[in-house]
Amino acid sequence: MSVQLNSYLSFRDTARQAMQYYQSVFGGDLELNTFAEFHASEDPAEQDKIMHSMLTTDQGQKLMAADTPNGMEYQPGNSHSLSLSGDDETLLRGYWERLSDGGTVTVPLEKAPWGDTFGMCVDQFGVPWMVNIAGQP
Known part of the structure; x- marks a missing residue:
């Protein structure tokens, strides 16, 4: 049996929109399950919120997310970034x-001191991203 390490993002009421956005960025198949579908909350305000979602991209990566229930603390932070790297410049620039x-672009996508092209941004949902395009060997 193999093991996968997947990123799992938490949102407050915007998981559906965020995951649909990521599907528009990366392509692939998106599964969305609500709290109502899993009978996971008795709060009527949470029935249509996303309890679990998974995007399987056209490249085979998986990104998961959920809405944080009203009764749980939600504190967005800057201690986590998602990183995309590889040598497919066209795909990564896209x-x-x-x-x-x-x-918000925090570091423009440009030639880095280590020879690759690198940039950092925070997307419209507040998720930090790093993109590294491998330079010529």
């Missing part, structure tokens, strides 16, 4: 353009 559109 991701960069879509992720940074409507967000």
